[in-house]
Amino acid sequence: MSDLVYLEKDGNIAVVTLNKPERLNAMDETMWRGLGDIMKECDADTDLRCIIIRGAGGRAFSAGADIKEFETTRKDKKSALTYGDLTTYGFGSIIECRHPVVAQIDGLCVGGGMGIASCCDIRICGLSSKFGVPVKKLGLVEAHEEMRPLVEKFGANVALEILLVGDVFPVADALRMGLVNQVVPDDQVAATARQFAEKIADGAPLSARWHKKFIYRLLDPTPLTDAEIDEGFDCYDTEDFQVGRRAFVEKSAPEFFGR
Amino acid sequence: MSDLVYLEKDGNIAVVTLNKPERLNAMDETMWRGLGDIMKECDADTDLRCIIIRGAGGRAFSAGADIKEFETTRKDKKSALTYGDLTTYGFGSIIECRHPVVAQIDGLCVGGGMGIASCCDIRICGLSSKFGVPVKKLGLVEAHEEMRPLVEKFGANVALEILLVGDVFPVADALRMGLVNQVVPDDQVAATARQFAEKIADGAPLSARWHKKFIYRLLDPTPLTDAEIDEGFDCYDTEDFQVGRRAFVEKSAPEFFGR
Amino acid sequence: MSDLVYLEKDGNIAVVTLNKPERLNAMDETMWRGLGDIMKECDADTDLRCIIIRGAGGRAFSAGADIKEFETTRKDKKSALTYGDLTTYGFGSIIECRHPVVAQIDGLCVGGGMGIASCCDIRICGLSSKFGVPVKKLGLVEAHEEMRPLVEKFGANVALEILLVGDVFPVADALRMGLVNQVVPDDQVAATARQFAEKIADGAPLSARWHKKFIYRLLDPTPLTDAEIDEGFDCYDTEDFQVGRRAFVEKSAPEFFGR
Numbered sequence: 001m002s003d004l005v006y007l008e009k010d011g012n013i014a015v016v017t018l019n020k021p022e023r024l025n026a027m028d029e030t031m032w033r034g035l036g037d038i039m040k041e042c043d044a045d046t047d048l049r050c051i052i053i054r055g056a057g058g059r060a061f062s063a064g065a066d067i068k069e070f071e072t073t074r075k076d077k078k079s080a081l082t083y084g085d086l087t088t089y090g091f092g093s094i095i096e097c098r099h100p101v102v103a104q105i106d107g108l109c110v111g112g113g114m115g116i117a118s119c120c121d122i123r124i125c126g127l128s129s130k131f132g133v134p135v136k137k138l139g140l141v142e143a144h145e146e147m148r149p150l151v152e153k154f155g156a157n158v159a160l161e162i163l164l165v166g167d168v169f170p171v172a173d174a175l176r177m178g179l180v181n182q183v184v185p186d187d188q189v190a191a192t193a194r195q196f197a198e199k200i201a202d203g204a205p206l207s208a209r210w211h212k213k214f215i216y217r218l219l220d221p222t223p224l225t226d227a228e229i230d231e232g233f234d235c236y237d238t239e240d241f242q243v244g245r246r247a248f249v250e251k252s253a254p255e256f257f258g259r
Numbered sequence: 260m261s262d263l264v265y266l267e268k269d270g271n272i273a274v275v276t277l278n279k280p281e282r283l284n285a286m287d288e289t290m291w292r293g294l295g296d297i298m299k300e301c302d303a304d305t306d307l308r309c310i311i312i313r314g315a316g317g318r319a320f321s322a323g324a325d326i327k328e329f330e331t332t333r334k335d336k337k338s339a340l341t342y343g344d345l346t347t348y349g350f351g352s353i354i355e356c357r358h359p360v361v362a363q364i365d366g367l368c369v370g371g372g373m374g375i376a377s378c379c380d381i382r383i384c385g386l387s388s389k390f391g392v393p394v395k396k397l398g399l400v401e402a403h404e405e406m407r408p409l410v411e412k413f414g415a416n417v418a419l420e421i422l423l424v425g426d427v428f429p430v431a432d433a434l435r436m437g438l439v440n441q442v443v444p445d446d447q448v449a450a451t452a453r454q455f456a457e458k459i460a461d462g463a464p465l466s467a468r469w470h471k472k473f474i475y476r477l478l479d480p481t482p483l484t485d486a487e488i489d490e491g492f493d494c495y496d497t498e499d500f501q502v503g504r505r506a507f508v509e510k511s512a513p514e515f516f517g518r
Numbered sequence: 519m520s521d522l523v524y525l526e527k528d529g530n531i532a533v534v535t536l537n538k539p540e541r542l543n544a545m546d547e548t549m550w551r552g553l554g555d556i557m558k559e560c561d562a563d564t565d566l567r568c569i570i571i572r573g574a575g576g577r578a579f580s581a582g583a584d585i586k587e588f589e590t591t592r593k594d595k596k597s598a599l600t601y602g603d604l605t606t607y608g609f610g611s612i613i614e615c616r617h618p619v620v621a622q623i624d625g626l627c628v629g630g631g632m633g634i635a636s637c638c639d640i641r642i643c644g645l646s647s648k649f650g651v652p653v654k655k656l657g658l659v660e661a662h663e664e665m666r667p668l669v670e671k672f673g674a675n676v677a678l679e680i681l682l683v684g685d686v687f688p689v690a691d692a693l694r695m696g697l698v699n700q701v702v703p704d705d706q707v708a709a710t711a712r713q714f715a716e717k718i719a720d721g722a723p724l725s726a727r728w729h730k731k732f733i734y735r736l737l738d739p740t741p742l743t744d745a746e747i748d749e750g751f752d753c754y755d756t757e758d759f760q761v762g763r764r765a766f767v768e769k770s771a772p773e774f775f776g777r
Contacts, residue, residue, distance in 0.1 A: 216415070233402060
């Protein structure tokens with residue numbers, strides 16, 4: 001694992017940093033693999049309750065796939081298919097991670113960076129953040145799985161505008177399109193993302209995991225199995241439910257244990 | 260049927276009231292069953308043209324499932340599964356009701372109350388209304404069918420924010436998330452909900468029923484059958500279509516009969 | 519082909535005009551067929567890069583299906599089924615057209631006009647534009663395929679409000695419902711639609727075609743075939759990708775050839 005993507009833990013919150021600030025955290029092959037590996041590690045760590053993904057340097061969340069690298073890694077269809085496996089691995093590792101993931105968006109969030117942010121569950125950005133997927137200027141196409149989060153989470157109209165018009169656009173448009181949960185002054189993005197993560201971590205962790213799992217499940221129209229329906233009620237046999245119910249009655253703050 | 264949920268009819272508009280104002284209309288088992296039974300009764304009454312659901316007392320639409328009752332009704336998974344049948348019955352009775360349903364949201368609309376409102380076709384609220392599904396503080400989870408209206412009607416992002424962050428939030432956020440059709444001063448919520456109901460009732464009732472039916476049908480990706488496609492044209496053999504066409508040509512107000 | 523719908527080409531941009539201004543471009547059978555035929559012709563013309571659909575006369579995009587004509591063409595279910603084939607042909611020809619389609623909405627955009635606009639990929643309107651599908655006043659129903667674009671692109675809630683309430687509503691509501699990509703002063707609608715079309719035409723045309731195709735494909739939950747997934751990477755073997763990548767590295771404007 002490279003320090004181009006690194007993981008820090010602070011109690012039950014993990015922070016994953018895309019760390020190539022001199023290239024606005026543009027993603028190379030090592031970084032896609034690193035992001036996926038770290039998210040898999042986070043997924044397996046059941047002590048965690050929330051993950052923040054951010055970019056180093058304050059100027060960008062991520063400028064997307066590193067185009068300078070394309071001469072070798074994406075020079076033709078054959079190499080692009082291999083590269084596609086890596087982006088799919090990175091994107092999927094966020095969506096499949098059992099813990100909620102907050103995108104802390106400082107500055108630029110475009111192309112593959114926008115894809116990473118779309119896979120997150122909550123997006124916080126600054127007033128000067130910019131968004132877009134201007135790949136049409138490269139003669140490039142987002143493959144189905146790369147654009148799926150855009151379509152499933154923001155709708156076909158938003159995906160059409162982002163990909164056909166191809167602009168890099170400001171926060172006013174991001175709000176209109178429903179891309180972000182909260183916009184704050186640039187110097188408060190980190191603190192606000194942290195507040196969201198702490199608020200999520202204060203809730204019952206199993207509730208968060210089941211909610212995330214069930215919401216994404218409902219995007220798939222395949223009928224629910226009996227086992228899946230049954231899982232919707234597992235929470236009532238957990239210790240944390242007893243903790244939560246007692247705290248509610250006693251008007252105290254619940255302390256959850258994740259079991 | 261209990262007076263904890265009661266039905267009033269005024270011409271072709273029915274008003275269903277959740278009536279436990281001293282508990283902010285928190286839903287107990289009797290109320291879930293009463294809501295479902297009354298909505299089934301309304302569905303069968305083909306003289307109706309629109310239904311308003313409201314909470315008694317002016318302070319809340321509904322505070323959700325009554326947590327005080329959980330010690331008996333939702334104390335473990337086994338009891339929660341039985342309770343889940345009741346909430347599914349209540350929710351389903353609104354969505355499956357042939358008539359359009361308007362939620363008149365005075366004040367608090369949280370948890371199961373938010374679920375009821377989500378199943379309605381139109382939502383009107385006041386400036387001081389508050390929304391949310393803060394069940395993560397209870398160690399609780401919305402089961403798939405309880406959260407389905409949130410995901411299908413407001414999208415995965417909105418469901419993720421509501422359930423993972425778990426805040427009780429004001430109207431500004433409800434507007435951002437697309438939760439409500441109109442916001443008015445608190446003392447105008449009832450009159451506005453009534454205006455919407457009357458406007459709906461002024462239209463051809465069969466149009467309303469088919470439109471509601473077809474829109475929900477399109478949320479299910481199963482291919483339409485030939486019979487379903489054919490039903491999309493049944494309106495042209497109705498009396499009301501002749502009434503409507505004639506009124507349009509004569510520039511008069513149509514009077515529809517629902518046949 | 520009638521001059522009730524006509525096609526003009528200006529370089530790689532085509533403009534399709536609904537041309538019955540004295541009836542606010544209300545669509546009759548000839549016009550539905552003409553719209554479909556022209557869009558099919560545009561689809562086959564691989565030199566094109568973007569299509570604008572507009573209404574003649576400046577007062578309306580389209581007032582919808584021409585109700586005066588209903589006495590013959592939609593007088594009962596049998597005739598309405600035949601008419602339905604025509605509207606489905608018109609709507610489908612826009613969605614299936616390989617090129618992006620921009621709706622230039624001057625003034626009124628209601629009923630079938632709203633349906634046409636919904637099938638377009640981008641919608642630009644003026645400050646005084648009005649929207650709605652008030653067919654409930656006619657005792658009429660949008661059949662499944664007529665309302666599908668409303669539900670798939672704007673969501674069930676928006677479709678419920680538009681069809682059940684049945685108002686003709688102003689731009690403020692259109693923005694709230696996410697119906698339009700940009701609103702400009704009335705005298706700038708044509709120029710703005712043109713700017714969007716030119717911006718789209720400046721991108722790699724194959725990118726636009728694949729993006730449009732893939733986004734609509736993802737609205738269908740049928741699993742992607744291997745051939746479809748593979749097509750997501752065809753762009754990397756195109757000349758235009760080499761053009762785009764070189765231009766990016768050289769910081770010059772790419773000139774794409776569509777191959």
